[in-house]
Amino acid sequence: MENESSDEEFDWEEVHVPEAQPFHQQFELELVPRENIEITLHTQEKKDDSKKKAAAALHAQRVLRTTCHKVHTVCLLANARVRNKWLNDELLHARLISLTPMSIQNAFAMIHKSRFPDQNKRGRLFEAAVNRLVDWWSETFFTVLPTGHIRTRTFEEVQQEIESQANGSHSIDFDDDDSERIRSVNSLMKHALMQNGTRDISSQLFTALCRALDIPARLIVSLQSVPWRSDTGKHSGGSSRKGKAPMTPGESDNSLEVNELSEIDHPNTSTSVEKGKSRQQSGGLHFHLVMEANGKEKAAPIIKLRKTRSRAASRRSTPSVVGKISKSSDPTCTPPVFWTEVFSRADSRWLPVDPIRGIVNKRHVFDPSGPQYVETSSKASRIQDNRMLYVVALEEDGFGRDVTARYARDYTAKVSKAQGLGAGPAGARKEWWERVVQSITRPYRLNRDELEDDELHNHQLTEGMPTTLAGFKDHPLYVLARHLKRDQIIDPPTELGKFRGEPVYPRSCVIFLKTAENWMRQGRIIRFGCQSMKMVKQRASTIGRQREMELALERAKTEGHSGDAGEVMQGLYAYSQTDLYRPDPIRDGIIPKNEFGNIDLYVPSMLPQGATHIPFKGIAKIAKRLGFDYAEAVTGFEFKKRRAYPVIEGIVVAAENENTIIEAYIEAEQDAEERARAKHFDQMCKRWVRLIQGLRIRDRLQMQYSSNPVEEQARDKHWQDTEIHEADEEEPGGFLTTADDVVEPFHLPSNMHKFALPGDNDQSGKVIQAAADPSSLILAEMPSHDWESQGGNGVMLIDDDPATLNRPIDVVPKTMRELAEYHAQLEETKRNEGSLPSSVEPDASSASVNTRKKTERSGVQQPSSYDSKSTPYSATKRAQSSRKRIRRPNESASGDEARTSPSKRARRRNSNVADTAPSPRVLRPRAPKSAAKAQEEHEIEEAYKRAVEE
């Protein structure tokens, strides 16, 4: 089976087969091996399959990682925005102000234009004041806790944590010691009053303080989202990290840090307190183990790890090691995740402020990949807890800006690419990030935004050449010849410098080339005499082009050009070598055509002078009919199955013919519309006629037969019993068939037709259980057909039951006449016996009467197999005649109605009085209708329903 279904995937082993034998014979021989012919089918190694699976899994994981990255990034951004909003709290502002020394406040207040007219001086003063504020904040006011700040986790780490949490073992918990919880602005205020918190809180509160001091301040956040790449920030195995070599301060591993902390924290012995001060300028390296006086009560006294040093110091040396502590990433000396930007009004620019380390206006100290943070990481496995990828500045009004370019080193060479500058899936990521940024961007622009954009752009320009090969790739300023694409060239080749011996060119010198054909698709033509700037191998994407190439090759071979080694080259041209294509103006109304008999109109400029494009579908016919010369306009191509299909949009004609053609076209359109409308109207009328006729018939039948309610009831009972017969008969006539159809089409339950009697022509072997005595019917034997469940009084119809097959069936009449006779006979017998159940009598009599009536009218036809089934039905009905049918007054069933539309009655009964007497009839299904007819009937039915409802 499997081999047959997917033989494409199997290799056919070549075996010797007698040539005269056709394939089917071989196959037979294989099946019945009379000769020694062997056909071996062997599957390809499973390797391929597993490879495919692995690749699919890989792909799925990549998608998962990317999605996680995106979701995480957005969540972090949302978190930062919420915090940023909290920072505007007035109470928080008031409290922070109240804690700030007046001297520092005054330093800002005194900077005013009136007092210092020199703008530069104001700028310097402002920066100095900020410096003082930051120094006070970082060294005196706020104490930074060593843990709890946001950090990057690798994908694997997070996954591990989730898994461990899912397993119930909360070995690593985000909530416990690893991250702080700030639930509201009150938590922030608490930290402000306690004057301690994580470095994140420090930055956030500092930002709030700046705002309180009426300094425009932004909360800057470097989003630490889960990397989408599995190897980014990877470490050599989860648990083995502990034993790893010491890390640089910058390359901190926070899980390590947590471990260390617990080692320090838990033994209460290590609670030495050291207080000290270090100024940024001092260049000293200090460790402050600060016991928090007002630390959280739940935790053991927390040791504050404090290591303040200047950048010079950090660059100069590795930190001295004090036990394990030095190994940890000290949050007070590594680049933060949150920091502040204050706006210097005098300079009209944003100053970066790191309130944790006390650094002002040094934009390069925030990138954790900076040399001062990575220099000593030689031995440690590269684990980053801070990756700079997206840096967002959140302003007081809640809007944000992407300021990554200000802080990231090698922004253009590395970070912008990491953000997804490149094509393909990375490009999609870039687009996504742009969308995210767009969603938080202020809808209008301020002057300072413009200035900042310029500044950021200049940062990129002054970034300098990349130091890696990859950095040159897609670099906005530089390009290497090796990274040029097939259709690119450097012109003029102005060399900017060398990268490992390779010339570096400015990106602006890169120009795009196209083949002459492709220029033509743009409506441009190669200027006469121009030489191609580059020769490339021709591609053959369509069969036609492939053949062309083969022919060219053949020709080249025969002519003896063996040097080309079987490659057809084509020239590429630059835009500057082309002119706008101007087709010849048309003369005498004759449209110039190409070799395919149409006209190229890829761009509007390709329209010949004196011609018009009429882009209507089907207008070619009109032009042809009118006898004007025209050409179909090819506006593009579609590609399917290695073929190019021209897209034709209307025609091109001489301008003087335009009006005539359009008028004719409109006329033709109106004509066609009129015809369509007439046709539609016609159909509509026909349907109405049918509907009205059907309704009139229905009405007439009701008028005729619904006069006597008692009689009606009896008749109804009868017809309930006997309608089964009629359904099996041919419809009496076309007119009535129509009415039937109109009034209510009937759809037979799918399982009904299965039942037939043995002894009938039907050989299906299905049996209707029947008995002369209705009481012998056993309802319980019914299989659970739908119609049984509707009322439980269905006919006993049992499939393929051997017991049923043996039942006597000779009492079953086969035709209507026989049925009538049977009823009459039955009636008589019962009358004679005098033991007729009261409920049966009217039923039986009416049945016989009506049956007779019916048989008289339509004649007895068709001793069909279905006919005979009616008897058991009526018998069953009688057996259950104790159940009274509830009839709605307008539902006056009559013999005629039943005769004309048994199906309708049945349906109505089933739908309206389903609880009383759903009559499972055994009916012959109609011949399958054509789709059109079915549709028509459906429409009619709908129309009828609407009419009846009103």
Add this chain to the structure above:
DNA sequence: CTGCCCCAGTGGTCTTTGTAACCA
């Protein structure tokens, strides 16, 4: 040891004008 290069696999982009039979 890190960063770069190479390789394999995958996915996106570029490509740029049939014909015969059948049916309404």
Add this chain to the structure above:
DNA sequence: GTGGTTACTTTGACCACTGGGGCA
């Protein structure tokens, strides 16, 4: 007779990105 539809046939070439492995 004409116009529209469908089956037929055979599944491209190239480049860039990703991830893994090796090497200077």
